[in-house]
Amino acid sequence: MSLNGGRPAPASPSPTAPSADVHSDFGAPAGYREAYALRLSSSSRAVVGLNLGAIALLVPAIALFVWPAAARGFIAQDLVFTLTVTLVDALILIGATVGVVLTHEVVHGLVMQAFGARPRYGIKWELLAAYATAAGHLFRRDQFLLVALAPLLTLTPLLWLAAWWAPAGTLWMALALAGILNTVGAVGDLFMSWKALAHPRTALVLDEEDGMRVYVPAPAVVPQEPDTPSGPA
Ligand SMILES: [Zn+2]
DSSP: OOOSTTOOOOSSOOTTOOOSSOOOSSOOOTTEEEEEEEEGGGOHHHHHHHHHHHHHHHHHHHHHHHHHHHHTTOIIIIIITTOOOOHHHHHHHHHHHHHHHHHHHHHHHHHHHHTTOOOEEEEEGGGTEEEEEOTTOEEEHHHHHHHHHHHHHHHHHHHHHHHHHSOTTHHHHHHHHHHHHHHHTTHHHHHHHHHHHTSOTTOEEEEETTEEEEEEEOOOOOOOOSOOOOOOO
8 A cells, every 4th residue: 555655654753863865845734644645756666556547547538539529420531540640730739738738737736726825837757747736735635636636627528528519630639639638647636536535534635746645633642541552543
C-alpha cells in the first residue's frame, strides 16, 4: 500500500530529528498528523502503476469517443482509412493536444482558486506532465476531490458532446483526440481521489507538484493509562 517512494512513513515525528531528503516545507497542521504521502518523482512503482492505469483507461476512452463517429456512420470512410493528414491537419491535432493539456490544468487551477488557493502552473519534465498546484494550501478532503476530478467531469463530457456535433474530418478528430487525452490524463487525478477517499471527510489534503499529502485529525494528547494495546493507529 505504501506508494510514498520508499520513504519511511513519519509515524512518530520527533521534532528535532533531521529527516534525510524529506520534503518538509509544510509540516502537519496543528492537531493533525500525516496519514499518507505520495511523491511520484521518487516512486517509480507508482509511476509504472499510473502508466498501466493510463493504458487501461485508453480502451474505454477510445470507445467513448469513437462512439459518436460510429453512430453517425462516418468512422470508416472518413477517418481511419482515408484521412490524409495535411500540414494544417497536423497543426490542428497538435494544437488540440497542447490545448487540452493546458485547459485540463487550468480547470484544476480554477477550482483551486474557487476554494481560495493560489494555483501555480508548471511542467514536471521527468514525468512528462503538466501540473497545477497550490503550494501549502490545505484543501478539505471533498474540496480536493472537486479539484482533482473537475477536468474529467467537465471537459470529457463537453468534448464528447462536441464530438456528436462536429463534422467528420480533422475537427472531429481533434475533439476526439482531446477528449481521449483528457480522460486518460485524469488517471493520476482518479488515483489521488481514490487515496483521498480512503480518509475521512475531516482530512486535509495538500496538493503538490507531483503528489499529495493527507492529514487526519490527531487525537489531542490526553493524559491516559500508559498501556493501551496499540498497533499503528
Ligand atoms: Zn489532472
